[in-house]
Amino acid sequence: MGDKLVWNKRYEIGVEVIDKEHKKLFRILGRLFDFRQQEEKSQWVCQEAVKYFKDYALKHFQDEEEYMASIGYIGLATHARLHRNFRETTLPALERELEQMDYSENAIEHFLGVCAGWLVGHALVEDQAIVSGTVPERWERLLPEEEQAVLGQVIVSQLHNMFLLNAQQISNCYGGEKFGNGIYYRLIYETAEKKRWEFFLIFEEQLIVSTIGGVIDAKAKAIDAMMMNAARYTARQLIEYIKEHFPSLADVEVKEEQLLNYEQFHRIFEKNKPQCSLLFDTGKGYFAYCMMTSDTFEGESGASIIIENAMNKVEKYLSQNKAERAAASEKKKVLLVDDSEFMLKLLQQLLEKDYEVMTATSGLSAIRSITLSRPDLVLLDYEMPVCSGDQILEMIRSEKEFANIPIIFLTSRVDRESVKKVIQHKPQGYLSKSLSPELIKKEVDRFFNNDGNAGSDKKE
Missing domain, CATH: 1.20.120.50 (Hemerythrin-like)
Incomplete structure (x- = not known):
């Protein structure tokens, strides 16, 4: 936070x-x-x-x-x-x-x-x-309140049956907010007709440690691979229990399971419309349950788990989580803003070793991200649709608290007229998307190595 x-x-x-x-x-x-x-x-x-x-x-x-x-x-x-x-x-x-x-x-x-x-x-x-005068699309597929209430009661009941937890439902419109250190578990199911259902179970780490960890190792203070694997099967059991109470889920079969980081989960959540999105306080930590359905989902995946690689994938996931948190307080924060998932993934992979990387696919999500976690640098796509890069820059600079956040434009246009338009907004710099990934990384490194004053050297 x-x-x-x-x-x-x-x-x-x-x-x-x-x-x-x-x-x-x-x-x-x-x-x-x-x-x-x-x-x-x-x-x-x-x-x-x-x-x-x-x-x-x-x-x-x-x-x-x-x-x-x-x-x-x-x-x-x-x-x-x-x-x-x-x-x-x-x-x-x-x-x-x-x-x-x-x-x-x-x-x-x-x-x-x-x-x-x-x-x-x-x-x-x-x-x-x-x-x-419009109605936001995010919540248009929500189940009726009566069905959500039943679902919430089913989950509360099963959490009590499994761990003697007296959980309380906090929200039936959980908006994907981050709460503590979380484990983001994704289960993908399909019907015989190839209709796809996705279930997201988000566990605060301390919940897993205090419940499953208490069974496996009473002295455990941090989550490990054994606990995580037990949590995976517990999550599967919870989904099976829910299926028994909802006929529409009777014939769905699991096809894939994944472990996500928060950024991956948030991008998926922002692009899809949940049928339910519930948040619970279990007394031992927070737990969220989200369910979505569609014939197709936009591509975004985490660490995919199969029987043969389960232990290795879980250990790697936990190790990455631990390393990211340990380094987060020391790393500079870079916010990537681009409507292209390909470009976001490319830049994130390029920068995440040395920087804490946040991503946004629109002007709205960029402002939200800046508000909740101020970045040290924004790499902003100049040719964003709907709300363009220069408009996003104007929004950021209109606020006293954000006005001095350094911004470097990424642009695919390097002709003289386009460059003049970019420069008139006085960003800290601009970089051509045609540059090699290594050169983009080099420019970001140079920006920070020069105490954030490298923006005068524009690269075409």
Whole structure:
């Protein structure tokens, strides 16, 4: 999680009362971000900040729904459902955890991760749709609330049967927010007619250690390959248990299983529409369950596991996770923004050894990523569709907190006129996509080696 939460003009919808309330919510959460970094914490101060955030959020939801009703917004019912879930399920569950954990560091991290992620995503997607008069597509395939409630009860029941956990459902609209150190497990099923179902089970690491780890090794403090393999089969058993309660899943057969990192999971989640997306607090750690269905899914895969390579793949996955976390605090952060999955993968593979790499496929996801985790450099595709690279640059620089983030454009156009257009926006530099991967990496290295002042040397 980033060190602060700051407001961006991109979140404005042009309705004064709504924008004013959004800014206030960001400021309240921003104070909590500041508070968690203070060594001398006052639980009372934290309690008051959480209470203030909750009270103001509820007032905002009411005002926003009244405004939507006044303009006859067609998406009011869906929007109000998201508010209701956050108001009646998510916030109360997060408050209970804070109280039960005496406002511990983990509990505050959970609260901030879920609330900040929800608020940013909601402002960028659902709230922007109010003024455009559209209904966001992300939630259009959700199961009816009654079916989701049954599914949530089935999962809570099975978690209790397996581990005697008294889990509570926090959200039925989990938006892919990051919570703690997670294991992202993907199961791909197919029907006889080749209809594809995907199940994502996200375990906070401490949940696996305290449940499965307690059975395998009572003294375990960190997840290992044996625990991870046991968790895989536990996840499969959970899916089989769910299938028994839902006839539509009766004939699906597992085709593939994968282990993902957060970036891979988030890219898949952003591009597809879940039928359900549930978040639980088990009392031992967080757990999320997402289900999607389609005839085809856009390509994105993690570490694919088969019987012959299972142990090796799991050990490699855990080793990579550990190494990435150990290096993350020391590595510079680079945000890659490009609508091409091929280009993102190429650049990520190129840079991830020496840098902490984040990715975004649109202007909206770029702003969200910058808000939650400020990068040290942005490599930005100049020819982005919908919201172009120069527009994204303008959005970033319009905010005082983001204005000094270095940005280097990536462009496929190197003719004189195109280069003049790029230069007029005064980026730290620009690089041609026709350059070899090694030269692009060399330029990024040179930028940081020169304390971020290498942008004057443009490469054609």
